[in-house]
Amino acid sequence: MVNVGKPKLVIAGPGAGKTHGMVDEIIQALKLLERHRYMIVVTYTNSATKNIKKRLGKKIAIPPNLFIGTIHSFLNKFIVIPYSSLHNDDVNGEKLFIQCGTDDVLKRMFDNSGETPDYKAKNYIKSRLTTSLHKNGYITYDQTLSLAEKAITNKRIKEMLSNRIQFLYVDEFQDTGNKMFSIIESLRKEKKTIIYCVGDPEQYIQSFDSSIKNFQNIPILKASRMNQYETELNKTNRRSVKTIVTFLNNFSKRVYQDNTFEQHCHNEIPGTPVKFINATQNITSMLPEFFARCEKENIPHKERGIIAKKNDVVKKAIAALNGNVLAPDKSAKISAVSEIKDTLLSSLGTNQSAFCEAHGLTPFDLRIMAVQIIRAIRSEMITNENSFAIFVKDTFGYIIKNDIPFKLENLRQIIVSNTNAEAIMVSNIHRFKGLELDAILAVAKNEAELNLWLETSTDFRDAHSDRGTSDYPRLGYVAFSRARKVLCIACLESISDNTKQKLNNLGVEIDTPTLQFPSLI
Numbered sequence: 455m456v457n458v459g460k461p462k463l464v465i466a467g468p469g470a471g472k473t474h475g476m477v478d479e480i481i482q483a484l485k486l487l488e489r490h491r492y493m494i495v496v497t498y499t500n501s502a503t504k505n506i507k508k509r510l511g512k513k514i515a516i517p518p519n520l521f522i523g524t525i526h527s528f529l530n531k532f533i534v535i536p537y538s539s540l541h542n543d544d545v546n547g548e549k550l551f552i553q554c555g556t557d558d559v560l561k562r563m564f565d566n567s568g569e570t571p572d573y574k575a576k577n578y579i580k581s582r583l584t585t586s587l588h589k590n591g592y593i594t595y596d597q598t599l600s601l602a603e604k605a606i607t608n609k610r611i612k613e614m615l616s617n618r619i620q621f622l623y624v625d626e627f628q629d630t631g632n633k634m635f636s637i638i639e640s641l642r643k644e645k646k647t648i649i650y651c652v653g654d655p656e657q658y659i660q661s662f663d664s665s666i667k668n669f670q671n672i673p674i675l676k677a678s679r680m681n682q683y684e685t686e687l688n689k690t691n692r693r694s695v696k697t698i699v700t701f702l703n704n705f706s707k708r709v710y711q712d713n714t715f716e717q718h719c720h721n722e723i724p725g726t727p728v729k730f731i732n733a734t735q736n737i738t739s740m741l742p743e744f745f746a747r748c749e750k751e752n753i754p755h756k757e758r759g760i761i762a763k764k765n766d767v768v769k770k771a772i773a774a775l776n777g778n779v780l781a782p783d784k785s786a787k788i789s790a791v792s793e794i795k796d797t798l799l800s801s802l803g804t805n806q807s808a809f810c811e812a813h814g815l816t817p818f819d820l821r822i823m824a825v826q827i828i829r830a831i832r833s834e835m836i837t838n839e840n841s842f843a844i845f846v847k848d849t850f851g852y853i854i855k856n857d858i859p860f861k862l863e864n865l866r867q868i869i870v871s872n873t874n875a876e877a878i879m880v881s882n883i884h885r886f887k888g889l890e891l892d893a894i895l896a897v898a899k900n901e902a903e904l905n906l907w908l909e910t911s912t913d914f915r916d917a918h919s920d921r922g923t924s925d926y927p928r929l930g931y932v933a934f935s936r937a938r939k940v941l942c943i944a945c946l947e948s949i950s951d952n953t954k955q956k957l958n959n960l961g962v963e964i965d966t967p968t969l970q971f972p973s974l975i
């Protein structure tokens with residue numbers, strides 16, 4: 455085994471084609487992958503995992519020693535399961551993974567007992583609880599990271615792991631916390647693993663992990679300052695037109711080892727100016743202007759999106775569009791039939807295979823039932839949870855046992871959005887991360903939020919961590935950078951002259967009053 459070079463750290467802004475570039479790197483590197491070693495691709499969400507698998511699957515046959523998964527699935531498979539009990543009698547050999555945090559388990563304990571112990575007592579109980587869970591083999595979500603980090607401090611484990619992993623790719627590296635970073639660092643120091651990390655610090659919108667007190671200390675920025683990493687800046691934006699790229703550059707000018715980050719527009723399309731829609735009563739009043747811009751650019755409804763930080767603003771947008779909306783990761787692809795089928799099964803307290811076996815039915819019969827239910831919802835024979843239960847009993851002869859775990863209104867919306875071609879995307883900013891649309895309307899809840907989004911000073915943006923509320927200026931950047939052709943901004947509160955001036959300075963077009971006195975000069 456030869457020593458490997460420095461890890462590569464690619465810092466790239468929105469629309470740079472980070473995932474695209476990483477997939478190309480992976481395909482090249484696969485030619486060098488030894489059969490007895492692994493290539494690991496770590497992502498932060500299941501949808502990112504699916505996306506990479508899909509892109510790779512189109513180009514190559516995925517070999518068995520290529521692992522693509524979330525950080526937790528990687529750590530569980532490669533460290534927690536094989537190694538966390540080695541040299542550690544306190545962790546049971548058999549592992550049972552619980553999809554919740556230790557604090558959730560603790561909360562439930564206290565809620566049930568009706569007591570609220572003080573901070574010290576709580577921490578003591580937490581550490582006892584964690585020990586007891588580990589002894590019984592239970593691993594909570596947060597413990598995956600802690601156990602993996604602890605295991606890898608052992609020299610022998612570190613060696614075994616680095617012998618096993620030939621390549622490590624980390625997507626969305628800005629979301630890597632200190633624990634995962636210390637694992638990456640251990641692998642780097644062993645010099646047997648080729649490491650490639652890619653991310654955009656300006657798109658860091660997670661809550662601060664308690665060990666990161668200052669934005670400058672997020673691992674991606676720490677690594678960019680370390681000589682041990684070869685940092686490369688990718689300054690291309692392949693997504694957005696020039697006006698939007700120029701606007702975005704107001705917020706992302708960070709200096710990396712004497713190199714200032716500033717994107718250039720790859721497609722060279724000039725585009726229309728970013729627009730502030732000066733309507734504050736409600737979202738309905740913002741729509742005509744936004745839609746007029748979209749019409750002018752021939753942007754179809756499915757390429758239009760409204761995004762906001764707060765879910766109550768998202769709800770207002772859904773109401774303004776009469777529920778005729780698509781959600782980013784799910785509803786666009788949600789099949790109404792599958793949703794109804796799942797709802798029926800869960801309200802009968804069963805699952806597909808048990809249900810089909812018990813009633814001598816095939817999955818196809820179940821689909822037919824779902825279609826009948828959809829028709830009944832459309833014809834308003836089913837209007838609420840009660841009429842749902844009555845319909846199921848009268849039509850199929852099944853008695854709903856459980857409290858029905860759904861809101862019929864949600865199902866109705868899914869059915870409507872599946873049939874209506876005019877639906878547009880509505881989402882909160884977190885869910886829309888990594889996605890793009892031709893036209894975006896970003897709505898701030900109030901002037902303070904808008905001002906945060908428009909803040910251009912890097913020092914202020916970095917200092918504003920606001921752990922309690924996670925109201926980061928960077929949320930605005932993530933929202934603005936989703937747009938390909940049209941970007942509109944609005945605020946649900948009227949804005950002061952100062953804020954108008956700020957928008958003006960950023961080159962944003964603002965409505966001028968329609969009635970103006972002619973100039974006397």
Ligand SMILES: Nc1ncnc2c1ncn2[C@@H]1O[C@H](COP(=O)(O)OP(=O)(O)OP(=O)(O)O)[C@@H](O)[C@H]1O
Nearest residue numbers: 467468469470471472473474654692693887888889
């Ligand atoms: N090499 C390429 N050639 C052509 N198109 C590309 C290339 N790389 C990316 N694109 C296109 O550019 C757009 C942005 O790419 P992508 O979404 O991968 O960027 P990203 O860096 O992951 O952005 P973000 O951080 O904002 O999520 C997409 O429409 C993608 O298809």
